[in-house]
Amino acid sequence: MVSKKNKLGKIKGFTIQFLPYSEIRGLNSDERIRKILGIVLGNNILLLQGRLLPEEETRLIGDTMAMIEHVKNFRGIELAVIAGNGNSGFFGKFRRNFANAISGGDLGAVTIVGPATIVKEIKRNPKKIELLLNR
Amino acid sequence: MAIKIVKNFFKRVFLGIFKGKKEIKLGFYGPPNAGKTSLVNRICKDFTGEEIGSVSKIPHETRKVQFKEKVEIEFKGKKMTFKMIDTPGIATKIDYEDFLKFKIKKSEAKKRAKEATQGVVESIKWLDDMNLVVVVLDATENPYNQVNITIIGNLVARKIPVLIVANKIDMKKSDIKKIESAFPEYDVVGISAKYGKNLEEFYESIFRLSKKL
Numbered sequence: 001m002v003s004k005k006n007k008l009g010k011i012k013g014f015t016i017q018f019l020p021y022s023e024i025r026g027l028n029s030d031e032r033i034r035k036i037l038g039i040v041l042g043n044n045i046l047l048l049q050g051r052l053l054p055e056e057e058t059r060l061i062g063d064t065m066a067m068i069e070h071v072k073n074f075r076g077i078e079l080a081v082i083a084g085n086g087n088s089g090f091f092g093k094f095r096r097n098f099a100n101a102i103s104g105g106d107l108g109a110v111t112i113v114g115p116a117t118i119v120k121e122i123k124r125n126p127k128k129i130e131l132l133l134n135r
Numbered sequence: 136m137a138i139k140i141v142k143n144f145f146k147r148v149f150l151g152i153f154k155g156k157k158e159i160k161l162g163f164y165g166p167p168n169a170g171k172t173s174l175v176n177r178i179c180k181d182f183t184g185e186e187i188g189s190v191s192k193i194p195h196e197t198r199k200v201q202f203k204e205k206v207e208i209e210f211k212g213k214k215m216t217f218k219m220i221d222t223p224g225i226a227t228k229i230d231y232e233d234f235l236k237f238k239i240k241k242s243e244a245k246k247r248a249k250e251a252t253q254g255v256v257e258s259i260k261w262l263d264d265m266n267l268v269v270v271v272l273d274a275t276e277n278p279y280n281q282v283n284i285t286i287i288g289n290l291v292a293r294k295i296p297v298l299i300v301a302n303k304i305d306m307k308k309s310d311i312k313k314i315e316s317a318f319p320e321y322d323v324v325g326i327s328a329k330y331g332k333n334l335e336e337f338y339e340s341i342f343r344l345s346k347k348l
């Protein structure tokens with residue numbers, strides 16, 4: 001029990017923040033990326049309702065890379081988009097219609113973004129999704 | 136007036152001839168350590184006698200976009216000319232400490248990490264320049280990775296044809312079916328770039344997709 005406590009004690013503080021899509025709907029791509037990275041840099045795991053456009057996702061990756069160079073102790077992000085809410089599970093819709101899933105917006109989707117220093121891996125397969133944290 | 140007509144006629148004729156011999160910009164994208172450079176090296180070695188870049192077990196060995204122009208690939212009596220573009224692996228995180236596991240000095244690891252971040256940015260910038268893209272995935276890894284989905288999503292949005300390659304099929308842990316089921320709308324070709332396994336099917340798919348351009 002003691003050793004378990006010690007291990008858990010190594011996790012540094014973080015918050016899970018939910019952002020409804022309405023908060024980014026009126027923003028342009030620059031502002032969206034800035035908002036997301038601002039939240040993540042504050043040691044928060046972001047759960048965003050909906051998803052970004054494919055171009056915005058690559059932009060997020062590109063800007064993250066630029067940030068690694070400029071922000072001390074920032075190592076990047078873990079990113080996952082859970083798309084689809086059909087009967088066939090998380091990826092059912094994604095499998096049936098990939099094109100729909102990449103169209104952006106998609107309020108049935110959830111985008112998870114976390115700082116890599118906190119989120120070790122977002123492990124997923126068609127049946128489940130796991131958020132593994134760094135200890 | 137007559138000179139102008141003759142001039143236009145020759146212009147049309149020559150343009151028509153060279154249009155068919157246009158160099159196709161063939162990009163190789165994917166996560167780090169999937170075997171992009173190994174595959175490009177094999178193709179370039181087979182058809183030009185020269186490799187394009189170095190390969191390593193350490194991730195992010197390719198940190199700059201490297202290309203080889205006018206690579207003429209011959210397959211079943213047909214020839215096509217490509218500009219082979221090998222890109223650095225795309226990742227969402229890069230930690231210099233990960234490189235220390237490979238017994239690299241701290242200063243060298245930090246330099247590698249810095250170059251790797253710049254490489255990712257460069258890879259993304261080159262997306263717009265491609266005519267056709269081969270997404271190279273490691274068949275021993277879980278394909279449900281957001282980087283893979285983001286790359287393919289971007290190519291679809293840009294209307295760039297995609298071929299998915301499941302590399303490292305020589306390894307016991309490899310699972311092509313998992314990749315096929317993750318991307319059911321795309322052609323998936325299983326290969327081993329290291330041993331040159333199943334490249335015939337790869338060339339066949341490349342030629343088929345190139346004809347549609």
